[in-house]
Amino acid sequence: MLSSSRFVVAVHALSVLARFRGKGPVCSALVAESVHTNPVVIRRLMTELERARLVKSVAGRAGGFEIGRDPAEISLADVYFAVEDENVFRMHKTDPQSSCPVAAQLGKVLSGPLRTAECALHSSLAKTSIRDVAFAIV
Amino acid sequence: MLSSSRFVVAVHALSVLARFRGKGPVCSALVAESVHTNPVVIRRLMTELERARLVKSVAGRAGGFEIGRDPAEISLADVYFAVEDENVFRMHKTDPQSSCPVAAQLGKVLSGPLRTAECALHSSLAKTSIRDVAFAIV
DNA sequence: GACGATGTAACTCTTGGAGTTACGAATATG
DNA sequence: CATATTCGTAACTCCAAGAGTTACATCGTC
Numbered sequence A, B: 001m002l003s004s005s006r007f008v009v010a011v012h013a014l015s016v017l018a019r020f021r022g023k024g025p026v027c028s029a030l031v032a033e034s035v036h037t038n039p040v041v042i043r044r045l046m047t048e049l050e051r052a053r054l055v056k057s058v059a060g061r062a063g064g065f066e067i068g069r070d071p072a073e074i075s076l077a078d079v080y081f082a083v084e085d086e087n088v089f090r091m092h093k094t095d096p097q098s099s100c101p102v103a104a105q106l107g108k109v110l111s112g113p114l115r116t117a118e119c120a121l122h123s124s125l126a127k128t129s130i131r132d133v134a135f136a137i138v
Numbered sequence C: 001g002a003c004g005a006t007g008t009a010a011c012t013c014t015t016g017g018a019g020t021t022a023c024g025a026a027t028a029t030g
Numbered sequence D: 001c002a003t004a005t006t007c008g009t010a011a012c013t014c015c016a017a018g019a020g021t022t023a024c025a026t027c028g029t030c
Helices: A006-019 A028-035 A039-051 A076-083 A101-125 A130-134 B006-019 B028-035 B039-051 B076-083 B101-126 B130-134
Strands: A055-058 A064-067 B055-058 B064-067
Touching (some): A006 A130, A028 A064, A028 B101, A076 A101, A101 B006, A101 B130, B006 B039, B006 B076, B039 B076
Antiparallel strands (some): B055 B064
16 A cells, blocks of 8 residues: 555645646645645645646745646646655565575566556556546536 | 555565475465565464465464465465555545535545556456466576 | 745654564474 | 474564654745
């Protein structure tokens, strides 16, 4: 399972920004209130989303965040990549020198199927956009 | 990403048991040595695998663990379900009473796509069996 | 220049996995 | 029967990571 709710929080925040699109920047305090968390938590998450060009930040008074591009062009997979950079599956430390053939070769044997499974997850997430989420809401 | 290496360790342990199939029970110390961890960690994991009928334990002297059924009939999805019972995606706490429509409805809107993505992951994992893994190893 | 916003450091709190020790219960073996 | 070996499990520590919080420098508008 996912170790954090970062992904869902990011989708939440982007949905808010999508609905405010064209109305000027939204400040972290407002997003934080909707997500029910702390503004700093939002700003930290926004840093990662900005790196992925999913949002733009506006500095100074009356600043805040705007969605980086058309919400229809941002998929849940994009968001997932932006905030959950590590692999879905965590390997334990294997010893390639082990006298046990399983220990020595498991990593190599397993990497293919696990990569395939990750791709399946990403492909599925790619089918839904932030627009789909944000404007399914009344 | 996955918060633990439990899944991969379980696949590792089951691969060892698959290769010892028909040669009597394998004790936790031996599996632990291959996985490079502690016997208690293995026994705890085995408790969950036994609950899912993927292994059988043999008590007493000369006891240990045996694989529960034909390794070709155990998929990585079965293993995943057995040891990672929580959802892939962790939701944050939403407030259905919130005045913000996104906060109030996000959970409902998102549940469909997320469930679909989990299914895609499981379907992909279902295509590989413990036999495929254990006997790809020399 | 003052105000309101971001960016970020620093710290704490909490949660969960992992590792370890210990010991009772079960059971094959001599 | 006595012993040795193994599971099952409780109790504890250690560690890592997310989340929350406070604080403050910086930026840009009014």
